[in-house]
Amino acid sequence: MTAETLHRIQFALTASFHFIFPPMSLGLGLVLVILGVKSVRTNDPKWRQLSLFWTKIYGLIFALGIATGIVQEFEFGTNWAVYSRFVGNVFGSLLAAEGIFAFMLEGGFLGLMLFGGTKLGNRMWLFATTMVVAGATFSATWIVMANSWMQTPAGYEVKDVGHGDQAFMTSFVDIMFTPSFINRFLHVMAASWMVGTSLVLSVAAFYLLRKRHVDLAKTMMRVALPVFAVTAIFQAFVFGPNQAVTVTDHQPAKLAAMEGVYQTDTCVPMYLLGWSNSATEETVGVSVPCMLSFLATGSFDGEVEGLEQFPQSDWAPVNLVFQAYHLMIDLGTIFVLISVLGVGLWIWKRKLFHTRWFLWIMVSSIVLTQLATLSGWWTAELGRQPWVVWEVLRTSGAQSPNVSTIQVAISIAMFVVLYAVLFVMFLWLMHRRISEGPQDPPSEDEIESLPDSFGEIFRKRTRT
Amino acid sequence: MWLNTTWFVLYVVIIVGYAVLDGFDLGVGMLSPFIARNDHEKRLLLNSIGPIWDGNEVWLVLAGGALFAAFPFVYASLFSGFYAAMMLVLLVLILRAVAIEFRSKSENPTWRKTWDWFFFGSSLGITLLFGVALGNVVRGIPLDSSGNIHTNLFELLNPYSLLVGITAVAMFCLHGAFFLTQKLEGDLLDRAKGLIPRLMGVFFVLATVLVAWTLTADTYIQDNFMDRPWTVVFPLLALLSVMFAWKLNTRGAYLAALLASGATIALLIATVAAGLYPVMLPSSTDAANSLTVHNASAAEETLKVMFVMAIIGLPFILLYTAGVYYFFRGKVTLDEESY
Numbered sequence: 001m002t003a004e005t006l007h008r009i010q011f012a013l014t015a016s017f018h019f020i021f022p023p024m025s026l027g028l029g030l031v032l033v034i035l036g037v038k039s040v041r042t043n044d045p046k047w048r049q050l051s052l053f054w055t056k057i058y059g060l061i062f063a064l065g066i067a068t069g070i071v072q073e074f075e076f077g078t079n080w081a082v083y084s085r086f087v088g089n090v091f092g093s094l095l096a097a098e099g100i101f102a103f104m105l106e107g108g109f110l111g112l113m114l115f116g117g118t119k120l121g122n123r124m125w126l127f128a129t130t131m132v133v134a135g136a137t138f139s140a141t142w143i144v145m146a147n148s149w150m151q152t153p154a155g156y157e158v159k160d161v162g163h164g165d166q167a168f169m170t171s172f173v174d175i176m177f178t179p180s181f182i183n184r185f186l187h188v189m190a191a192s193w194m195v196g197t198s199l200v201l202s203v204a205a206f207y208l209l210r211k212r213h214v215d216l217a218k219t220m221m222r223v224a225l226p227v228f229a230v231t232a233i234f235q236a237f238v239f240g241p242n243q244a245v246t247v248t249d250h251q252p253a254k255l256a257a258m259e260g261v262y263q264t265d266t267c268v269p270m271y272l273l274g275w276s277n278s279a280t281e282e283t284v285g286v287s288v289p290c291m292l293s294f295l296a297t298g299s300f301d302g303e304v305e306g307l308e309q310f311p312q313s314d315w316a317p318v319n320l321v322f323q324a325y326h327l328m329i330d331l332g333t334i335f336v337l338i339s340v341l342g343v344g345l346w347i348w349k350r351k352l353f354h355t356r357w358f359l360w361i362m363v364s365s366i367v368l369t370q371l372a373t374l375s376g377w378w379t380a381e382l383g384r385q386p387w388v389v390w391e392v393l394r395t396s397g398a399q400s401p402n403v404s405t406i407q408v409a410i411s412i413a414m415f416v417v418l419y420a421v422l423f424v425m426f427l428w429l430m431h432r433r434i435s436e437g438p439q440d441p442p443s444e445d446e447i448e449s450l451p452d453s454f455g456e457i458f459r460k461r462t463r464t
Numbered sequence: 465m466w467l468n469t470t471w472f473v474l475y476v477v478i479i480v481g482y483a484v485l486d487g488f489d490l491g492v493g494m495l496s497p498f499i500a501r502n503d504h505e506k507r508l509l510l511n512s513i514g515p516i517w518d519g520n521e522v523w524l525v526l527a528g529g530a531l532f533a534a535f536p537f538v539y540a541s542l543f544s545g546f547y548a549a550m551m552l553v554l555l556v557l558i559l560r561a562v563a564i565e566f567r568s569k570s571e572n573p574t575w576r577k578t579w580d581w582f583f584f585g586s587s588l589g590i591t592l593l594f595g596v597a598l599g600n601v602v603r604g605i606p607l608d609s610s611g612n613i614h615t616n617l618f619e620l621l622n623p624y625s626l627l628v629g630i631t632a633v634a635m636f637c638l639h640g641a642f643f644l645t646q647k648l649e650g651d652l653l654d655r656a657k658g659l660i661p662r663l664m665g666v667f668f669v670l671a672t673v674l675v676a677w678t679l680t681a682d683t684y685i686q687d688n689f690m691d692r693p694w695t696v697v698f699p700l701l702a703l704l705s706v707m708f709a710w711k712l713n714t715r716g717a718y719l720a721a722l723l724a725s726g727a728t729i730a731l732l733i734a735t736v737a738a739g740l741y742p743v744m745l746p747s748s749t750d751a752a753n754s755l756t757v758h759n760a761s762a763a764e765e766t767l768k769v770m771f772v773m774a775i776i777g778l779p780f781i782l783l784y785t786a787g788v789y790y791f792f793r794g795k796v797t798l799d800e801e802s803y
Contacts, residue, residue: 056801060569063562066521070554073529073532074543077542077543077550078551084536084543085536087536089765092532092534093533093766095528095529095532096526096529096530096532096773097529097773099529100526100774100781103522107522108784109788110515111514111516115801131784400540400544400612407548410551422558425562429566
């Protein structure tokens with residue numbers, strides 16, 4: 001195996017494992033803010049009880065997100081030195097901005113959020129939580145910006161001033177707001193909210209099935225289901241299709257790989273399931289006629305560019321991209337069905353909490369949403385190949401020339417073992433925490449006595 | 465260009481921020497087997513840094529991002545050149561984060577003991593690895609003309625760099641012990657206090673040997689101090705701050721001593737930076753291959769944008785860091801949310 005392949009395997013492996021955690025914490029963060037607002041509005045201790053329970057889980061998820069995230073920041077330098085030198089002027093500033101504006105906010109307030117449940121009143125705890133969630137959202141913003149620059153680079157020029165070719169910044173605003181950024185950001189945020197809320201739904205459904213913490217579980221579901229349903233529907237009908245149009249406009253070769261389109265044509269079908277063979281240039285499967293033309297161009301007989309327009313050396317691994325993409329959109333469709341069923345059972349039939357087969361679907365929803373975000377990310381990254389910066393810099397040759405294949409093989413082995421162990425422990429600890437369930441709520445008097453304004457915090461005077 | 469120098473200074477500030485802040489929580493990790501004797505005591509130590517260690521480590525993330533943005537050639541050369549060492553750094557960073565998070569999540573004594581050792585070992589590992597890396601940077605590394613480093617883990621473990629690593633361990637242990645005086649009570653507090661004089665002695669001897677070795681062996685650094693005599697204030701102030709810390713310690717003014725030991729760390733890093741400037745990565749094979757603040761930096765436009773961001777961002781960071789530290793001041797106690 002070549003060094004390039006190994007570098008790619010390592011990056012894909014570590015990025016995929018990392019990407020399990022941030023979407024979960026972004027979505028769960030939103031739920032925690034909602035719970036906090038409810039606490040402030042109603043002063044009912046059950047909201048704080050739920051916040052305490054979910055904040056502990058949030059802490060666990062966040063810790064793994066941070067621990068695995070730092071790997072990603074270092075790997076550009078360790079594994080992709082040529083890439084790092086090429087994009088340093090452009091890409092580095094986005095990562096640095098993430099550090100200055102996002103991580104510092106998260107890191108600073110995380111302690112207050114995780115330990116605030118017994119130390120802060122409702123308002124101040126909500127403030128700390130909101131700061132962490134804002135930090136996490138900024139973090140996602142900068143990272144999606146950086147990745148969008150790799151997909152649809154803008155605001156730069158390539159020059160050689162004695163270090164070989166390098167990208168130079170011509171407009172920072174254009175670098176931040178590349179043509180694909182806004183649509184990709186909305187797509188990722190909606191996906192993250194779905195992941196976070198589906199975690200809450202899974203746990204709530206599990207409690208209902210086991211008839212434990214029944215009232216709290218119903219409350220969790222009432223909070224999470226509307227958010228999940230609304231985002232799932234927006235994702236399927238607005239953010240997802242917008243994203244597809246962005247790819248059509250700016251990365252036509254990627255769209256062709258996603259749907260396995262080889263010949264440029266009008267009325268191109270969209271597959272639900274299928275198999276694409278790039279050697280014979282054939283795609284077979286179950287499809288909706290003319291649907292891709294409609295989604296990509298807005299008209300059923302719109303023209304979609306096929307891979308024949310591009311030299312074969314510029315093709316992504318077609319079937320891999322095809323499969324990842326279809327896994328994502330099929331799951332996206334299932335989420336809409338789950339949402340409609342869930343809301344239907346809840347509002348019209350009033351038996352959401354007793355329909356066991358549906359509750360089991362809810363329990364599995366966290367696995368499905370995780371799979372959907374992962375396959376979406378794989379579509380984006382595999383679809384970008386063979387470029388590391390779209391049509392500017394090829395992936396092959398962007399790796400560190402002074403790192404041997406043996407070294408990368410060893411580090412891959414290290415990450416495989418380490419991440420496997422961490423994942424098993426993570427699941428075990430989640431299982432324990434969920435089995436224990438929410439602890440008894442603090443009394444209203446106890447909550448009342450906690451400092452709940454900046455003045456009280458800094459005097460550490462408690463209300464009596 | 466003034467921007468390059470400004471960014472060098474800002475970068476040193478970020479490194480100082482990391483070393484001074486994460487320094488004490490790494491120190492707490494390294495001291496924990498020597499101070500805490502039972503589960504309750506281990507938890508007290510762990511929770512003394514519980515709400516703040518994460519914010520401290522963010523300075524490292526910031527250091528990585530800022531290096532990539534401001535000096536991409538240093539970032540690319542150093543990180544790829546020290547590949548094996550960097551992978552070890554990542555390993556211990558991950559182990560430490562999960563050790564802190566996982567340890568108290570189960571009552572099983574074997575589980576807890578295992579993670580206690582990981583907490584200790586990873587704190588020691590991070591300090592040693594960063595110390596050894598810094599030692600190699602000061603000593604010079606085999607950079608070729610295209611900026612690639614060809615070396616291996618065993619070449620990095622040379623006596624000079626190991627001495628820097630061990631000195632860093634002593635320095636952070638001392639810093640951690642001063643920090644613990646603010647957090648512990650009773651027997652534990654006495655044990656922490658009892659370690660301070662010995663740690664100070666060890667650190668002082670190691671640091672003196674290190675400074676003497678550096679100044680006699682490294683002609684480049686010698687020349688730099690000769691050319692810019694005013695920079696001698698950094699090592700002199702470092703010496704002064706150590707003496708201050710000693711004096712304050714004997715008087716029992718531990719909070720002031722903690723600040724003094726923070727100042728020592730900052731001034732020693734400033735000494736190294738002043739000795740190297742304008743070089744960031746000296747080449748041991750040919751001085752012409754060295755990466756400097758001029759030939760390794762990002763373009764002017766990038767440095768400008770980044771400078772504006774730093775000016776906007778840093779005051780906020782300092783403000784809420786100070787706020788959080790103030791809120792969590794005082795002796796540590798355990799409650800339901802503790803680690």
